[in-house]
Amino acid sequence: MASSGTRISRCARRIVLGLWLCSLQVLGAAAKDLDEEVRSVSSIVNDAYDYLHQNPELGKREFKAHAYIKAALQKLGYTQIVESKLAPTAVIAVLDTGRPGPVVALRAEMDARPLSEGSEPQHHVPRSQIDGVMHNCGHDFHAAMLLGTAAILARNPDKLAGKVVFVFQPAEETAGGADDIVKEGILTQLGVEKIFAQHVAGGVPVGAVSVSPGAALAGSSTFTLKLKGRGSHAAAPYEGDDLPLLATHFAQALSYFPARRLDIANRPVVVSIARIAAGGASNVLPAEAEIGGTIRAFEDIDREYDGGPALATMLKDMVDGMAKAHGVQYEWTLRAGAPPTVNNPRLFAEVTRPLALVWPGSLNTTPYRGMFAEDFAFYTKGFPALYFSLGIAKDGLGAVGVHRAEFTIHPEAAAYGVRLMTLLARIGTTGAANWP
Ligand SMILES: [Zn+2]
């Protein structure tokens, strides 16, 4: 015979099970609705991708993309489009539901890169129509998917609250994209409280999405070291400073620096030499040489680290000591690029639970860090933000990484990217508590 306590707990279990089944039914219906919504915007996404891919434009010169996206948004009924003085090719549009709720921004880039599109694989369409410029970082795809998302959200405002701000951003590959938009204060003026973005990931299967809490991508800085000394005839290196050979010593010392001078297990840093230039004639040792490269780190390299000197100071001191030891003059220039991209842990926790319940593919939330850099980092410094990776690989397409001439995308990835952005806008504005 069961005690009354056992009966209550059985009853409670039935109620919980009932609520859970009910939740699953609600989720199932919502997922079916979203499938239909995503299908309904496929021509908007495909047309935008075809146009942007065929008409690639470099950073700050995205005039055609600007006109296309602005016209498409206006056709969808968007009337609040904010101009940017510092980044005039940006298109920033606002969807105001008129109901109280958070202001959520969704960001996609617009710029292409300076490289001619490869001829392989032949079955990948569309193709760049501009010699020497191609979309090989997927920014055309990101913008097309955000346009599809804007269409879904505009047609179904009852599933949102608050406001959604669409940020079509120029110049991710160069300076003056996210940094200019943040500097101008546009997102702050619009009251943005959280911001999301996605980036295609070559080699990751279509349907797979990943996001991890904390620092996900490194900060990047570039450096140039100019060495000046005495030139000489190549037959008599003892009469000069042999700058080409000396430049290779500096290149090695800088490259080895993290592995030999830092606790890299706990302080990951990469210094890479990307350029060495010296001389011209094969029988002259020039009086100057130049090397340049990049520094990737998860720390602010100008700040003291763990009670010790800043990384920038350590590198400068090493260069200074080497130059003095070899009796040459030098100019050391360090330019800060994007800071690290940091995914907000609270926003990560808030969003990933409801997202996991409705995501039809694989959602990988395993902590991950990469040494690549991304200007979305400028937003993550000022706003709670999450940066997602979107799988694009299937049937031989989307297999190679970004920035390559053979870069391609499997078209089926678009439906997942539109779904992801739509869900982030809905979860972000209505609150995780409203998701079963
Ligand atoms: Zn890129």
Ligand SMILES: [Zn+2]
């Ligand atoms: Zn990119």
